[in-house]
Amino acid sequence: MVTLKADALAALVRDIFAKAGCSAAEAERIGRYLVSANLTGHDSHGVVRVPRYVQWKKAGVVVADRAVRIVTETPVLAVVDGQHGFGQTVAPQAVAIGIRKCRENGLSMVALRNAGHIGRVGDWAEMAAADGLVSVHFVNASGSVLVAPFGGTERRLSTAPFVVGVPRPGQAPIILDFATSIVAEGKVLVASQGGKELPDNALIDRDGRMGTDPRLLYGDYTATGPRDHSKGKGAIRAFGEHKGSGLALMCELLGGSLTGMKATGEHGGGVSADRFRGNGMLSFYVDPKTLDPEAMFPDDVARYIAYFKSAKPAMPGSEVLIPGEPEQRTRAQRAREGVPLPDEIWASILATAREVGVDENRIQQAGA
Numbered sequence: 001m002v003t004l005k006a007d008a009l010a011a012l013v014r015d016i017f018a019k020a021g022c023s024a025a026e027a028e029r030i031g032r033y034l035v036s037a038n039l040t041g042h043d044s045h046g047v048v049r050v051p052r053y054v055q056w057k058k059a060g061v062v063v064a065d066r067a068v069r070i071v072t073e074t075p076v077l078a079v080v081d082g083q084h085g086f087g088q089t090v091a092p093q094a095v096a097i098g099i100r101k102c103r104e105n106g107l108s109m110v111a112l113r114n115a116g117h118i119g120r121v122g123d124w125a126e127m128a129a130a131d132g133l134v135s136v137h138f139v140n141a142s143g144s145v146l147v148a149p150f151g152g153t154e155r156r157l158s159t160a161p162f163v164v165g166v167p168r169p170g171q172a173p174i175i176l177d178f179a180t181s182i183v184a185e186g187k188v189l190v191a192s193q194g195g196k197e198l199p200d201n202a203l204i205d206r207d208g209r210m211g212t213d214p215r216l217l218y219g220d221y222t223a224t225g226p227r228d229h230s231k232g233k234g235a236i237r238a239f240g241e242h243k244g245s246g247l248a249l250m251c252e253l254l255g256g257s258l259t260g261m262k263a264t265g266e267h268g269g270g271v272s273a274d275r276f277r278g279n280g281m282l283s284f285y286v287d288p289k290t291l292d293p294e295a296m297f298p299d300d301v302a303r304y305i306a307y308f309k310s311a312k313p314a315m316p317g318s319e320v321l322i323p324g325e326p327e328q329r330t331r332a333q334r335a336r337e338g339v340p341l342p343d344e345i346w347a348s349i350l351a352t353a354r355e356v357g358v359d360e361n362r363i364q365q366a367g368a
Contacts, residue, residue: 003338012366019356041330044186087118106290111259122177125165129173140256143277148235150245160251175324180248194342
């Protein structure tokens with residue numbers, strides 16, 4: 001395990017993507033958002049993604065420095081095409097459109113299609129909350145067939161994230177952000193590279209046997225080599241039995257079918273170096289100031305959160321936490337102490353840096 005200061009890690013990731021052919025602004029943005037995911041404890045959406053992003057860029061399935069294209073719009077909604085740009089570039093553009101329309105009308109909806117991997121979706125809920133807006137996001141990864149539905153053993157769903165953000169004046173927003181599978185695919189990726197082990201029964205094989213070995217999803221692999229879902233015969237399980245499976249289905253239909261991205265299916269295979277088709281995201285934005293002219297909402301949120309957290313803890317010495325609270329604490333701790341990375345993940349990042357031509361002295365400096 002290595003531990004790196006967040007700024008130094010973000011700077012190395014920036015340099016990797018600059019060498020890979022991204023503009024300085026985009027390279028900086030990718031580094032900042034990936035490290036931000038690590039800071040919050042969402043390592044599955046952090047710098048572990050660097051080698052895969054570079055593979056996608058090299059294969060041409062993700063394109064540098066894209067601007068979203070408006071497909072259709074009204075005063076309150078827009079359908080935007082990310083044109084296969086990096087998610088860290090096109091997703092904030094789509095969110096900015098939603099924020100602007102919501103500010104003008106009190107309510108808005110934006111359908112984003114053909115976005116590169118949009119990373120930690122909570123970032124986009126936080127972006128809306130910083131502007132005082134409530135937001136809800138349904139996401140799919142078209143072609144990323146990874147998850148077995150409740151009652152099945154074969155892959156039929158993506159990990160289909162669902163996110164809600166609620167602003168709180170003067171406090172951190174409440175951010176509910178989770179994959180509708182027991183674990184995000186990135187957590188399987190992290191586990192396969194020496195990181196945190198998977199929860200019991202997170203994976204399932206075609207015969208219905210449950211387990212935690214990442215090879216169920218990826219097949220055989222080497223320590224620093226690529227992970228290819230098409231080589232594995234198992235699947236990730238949906239969380240919460242029929243409830244998580246049902247919510248995942250809705251994320252596919254809304255984040256995939258309704259956005260024009262298409263719901264997950266066999267048209268894409270898996271998320272390997274040349275098969276990623278992109279993310280679709282359907283987002284709703286609400287301005288509480290328009291909906292609630294009496295300004296009851298902020299006070300009642302504060303009241304209810306205090307009531308919620310006042311429940312007696314199930315474990316002595318513990319506490320009841322609200323969504324987003326663990327991430328806030330992890331961010332503060334890792335900002336102080338550094339970002340921990342398993343040796344295999346760090347080695348794969350260094351190998352990618354050398355592959356794209358980052359200066360060796362610069363690489364050594366990053367790990368010093």
